[in-house]
Amino acid sequence: MTGTIMTLSNHDIEQAAARIREAERSGVACLPLTPDYPGCTTADAYAVQEANTVHAIAAGRKLAGRKIGLTSRAVQAQLGVDQPDFGVLFADMAIADGEEVSYSRLLQPKLEGEIAFVLGKTLDSSDITLTSVIDAVEYCLPAIEIVDSRIADWKIGIFDTIADNASSGLYVLGTTPRRIAQVDLRLCGMVVEHRGEAVSTGAGLACLGNPLNATLWLARKMIEVGRPLGEGDTILSGALGPMVAAERGEVYEVRINGLGSVRAIMSR
Numbered sequence: 001m002t003g004t005i006m007t008l009s010n011h012d013i014e015q016a017a018a019r020i021r022e023a024e025r026s027g028v029a030c031l032p033l034t035p036d037y038p039g040c041t042t043a044d045a046y047a048v049q050e051a052n053t054v055h056a057i058a059a060g061r062k063l064a065g066r067k068i069g070l071t072s073r074a075v076q077a078q079l080g081v082d083q084p085d086f087g088v089l090f091a092d093m094a095i096a097d098g099e100e101v102s103y104s105r106l107l108q109p110k111l112e113g114e115i116a117f118v119l120g121k122t123l124d125s126s127d128i129t130l131t132s133v134i135d136a137v138e139y140c141l142p143a144i145e146i147v148d149s150r151i152a153d154w155k156i157g158i159f160d161t162i163a164d165n166a167s168s169g170l171y172v173l174g175t176t177p178r179r180i181a182q183v184d185l186r187l188c189g190m191v192v193e194h195r196g197e198a199v200s201t202g203a204g205l206a207c208l209g210n211p212l213n214a215t216l217w218l219a220r221k222m223i224e225v226g227r228p229l230g231e232g233d234t235i236l237s238g239a240l241g242p243m244v245a246a247e248r249g250e251v252y253e254v255r256i257n258g259l260g261s262v263r264a265i266m267s268r
Helices: 010-026 043-057 071-081 129-137 158-163 212-225
Strands: 063-069 087-091 094-096 112-121 135-147 168-171 190-194 196-205 234-239 252-258 259-266
Touching: 010 043, 010 158, 043 087, 043 158, 063 112, 063 212, 087 158, 087 212, 112 190, 112 196, 112 252, 129 135, 129 212, 135 234, 135 252, 135 259, 168 259, 212 234
Parallel strands: 063 234, 094 168
Antiparallel strands: 063 087, 112 135, 112 234, 135 168, 190 196, 190 252, 252 259
16 A cells, blocks of 8 residues: 555545544444555545545634654554554544543544643744754643544554544643653653553653654654644654553553653543
């Protein structure tokens, strides 16, 4: 599956986008998209994602940033790709630390511990470097991404997950902002705790070697697609450890060395 050539017609793209929207509206996951679109490419998948982004903005939803997925080399190999993917963060996807997460908004949620970056500058130069990204980051926060899939039973290929906004759901940001110079972003340890037990562990190096590397990839990619990252954008930089199923009525806490903690309180 290539990433530069499109094979689907506009009709197919709109049809696939509508299937995802209907699954989200109804709360009933749809069958995987890939079997119905043989020869589909990652470019086609992003076109489906963009169609739903345009639809959401027209309906009044506000962009808040981007999320990065597939930052694990092992998961990339499993899905047959050689780079991460990205999805859109809308303002109404943000949940405050300690605020109850409405389970009714989700279909089959899982959660991940991540580092979020908030930008203080726009990244729109054609020659972005890692130092450009470091200079643009205002601060970082501990974060929980509540990933979700509109595809039944998480039976996803790369086309399905990209088209489905990179399997996005909701996200929770911590309230302890840190300058990136205060945190060892490569070696900082992360743990997800549930009922006092560690259910997922990891570190910054699990995210393309460093979450800043993933953010650099995203900044370049967003210029390529004509939607550069802007001042105030929130970036979920990718999972630091394995996903954990998010159960009704349960509380999950993510702790990241040097960054503090953040909780997801799932409603019943």
